[in-house]
Amino acid sequence: MVDMTSVICQGLTLKTPVMNASGVGGFSNELHGYVNMAEMGAFVTKSLAPFETKGNPAPRVVGANAAMLNSVGLTGPGIEFWRENLLAKLVKINVPTIVSIWGRTIDDYARAAALLQGVDPIVVGVEVNVSCPNIEDKNKMFAHSVTSVGEILDATKELSLPRLIKLSPSTHLLGEILEVVDASSASGVVLTNTALGLSLDMGNLLPSLGARGGGLSGPALHQIALRAIYDSYRALPNLPIVGVGGVSNARGAIEMLAAGARVIQIGTASFVEPRVISKVIQDLPKEIEKLGFSAVSDLVGAAHRGGAAATRD
Ligand SMILES: Cc1cc2nc3c(=O)[nH]c(=O)nc-3n(C[C@H](O)[C@H](O)[C@H](O)COP(=O)(O)O)c2cc1C
Numbered sequence: 001m002v003d004m005t006s007v008i009c010q011g012l013t014l015k016t017p018v019m020n021a022s023g024v025g026g027f028s029n030e031l032h033g034y035v036n037m038a039e040m041g042a043f044v045t046k047s048l049a050p051f052e053t054k055g056n057p058a059p060r061v062v063g064a065n066a067a068m069l070n071s072v073g074l075t076g077p078g079i080e081f082w083r084e085n086l087l088a089k090l091v092k093i094n095v096p097t098i099v100s101i102w103g104r105t106i107d108d109y110a111r112a113a114a115l116l117q118g119v120d121p122i123v124v125g126v127e128v129n130v131s132c133p134n135i136e137d138k139n140k141m142f143a144h145s146v147t148s149v150g151e152i153l154d155a156t157k158e159l160s161l162p163r164l165i166k167l168s169p170s171t172h173l174l175g176e177i178l179e180v181v182d183a184s185s186a187s188g189v190v191l192t193n194t195a196l197g198l199s200l201d202m203g204n205l206l207p208s209l210g211a212r213g214g215g216l217s218g219p220a221l222h223q224i225a226l227r228a229i230y231d232s233y234r235a236l237p238n239l240p241i242v243g244v245g246g247v248s249n250a251r252g253a254i255e256m257l258a259a260g261a262r263v264i265q266i267g268t269a270s271f272v273e274p275r276v277i278s279k280v281i282q283d284l285p286k287e288i289e290k291l292g293f294s295a296v297s298d299l300v301g302a303a304h305r306g307g308a309a310a311t312r313d
Helices: 079-093 106-115 146-155 174-182 219-235 250-259 276-290 307-312
Strands: 006-009 012-014 018-020 061-064 067-070 097-101 123-129 163-167 188-191 195-197 214-217 241-244 263-266
Touching: 018 276, 067 219, 079 097, 079 106, 097 106, 106 146, 146 163, 146 174, 163 174, 174 188, 174 219, 188 219, 214 219, 219 241, 219 250, 241 250, 250 263, 250 276, 263 276
Parallel strands: 018 263, 097 123, 123 163, 163 188, 188 241, 241 263
Antiparallel strands: 006 012, 061 067, 067 214, 195 214
């Protein structure tokens, strides 16, 4: 029997290293018809702002080569509404919950963090999604600026819950940003959010999405996210990593864990197979055992320690 217990950081231990990716699974029990959510390591909400948001113009999703492009635009009911009306369903299912937050200004992040103080203990952590435009800095993405990420870390530091900072793969500054997170009081990073992408409609040669550009996810993102995880672990081995990007089976999950992720998330693959999270939860222990590991924690970072062969010696 493989021990699947996954410690992300102090105060955040999951029974299995598999969860959904933010934005794929809604805000509450939407996945429950397909997946027994109580079996998941944790449920991650779609990103919530301290206010209600309507999102981007349609179309918001389009298929691409080995990928999907979305410009959903962080539509949501706001944190207060979520606490009052949607959180109770997650308490009923008894699934550890990670709340993803976002904002348009640094102060929005501070307000979002403040609105989560004293929340029900089913909430075990917070993901801070910094892949959003900063209206105070020419709409430049927070995640593409070392200074902005530092300011967000500072603005959310009063949160008493573990804080995971979700970063973008579309910046050459990722290494520097990881160092800033590592030196802060944040608990870890989520690698990665979608990559910046574009698709043109071959009928009219105009952008396919209503917001023009979008976020690329799915199989085409996997190797990019894997590289970010591998490089982060190599440079900063003690910085906890949540791996996400193109995972659709146990094999993809194992790759991310071996590269250095302590847990993984599944997003786009759920659109193809809504039960994929259950399947990976079921298959993962068998596949880990085949590789000769008796605990998922031994697999984490194995690619940096001689791979599977080192474990068999
Ligand atoms: C339709 C859609 C909506 C998303 N919404 C969010 C979101 O609200 N917050 C966030 O941090 N990431 C969001 N993401 C990004 C995913 O959480 C994930 O980082 C990305 O899709 C890569 O994983 P995947 O290839 O398994 O989908 C969204 C992705 C998709 C496809």
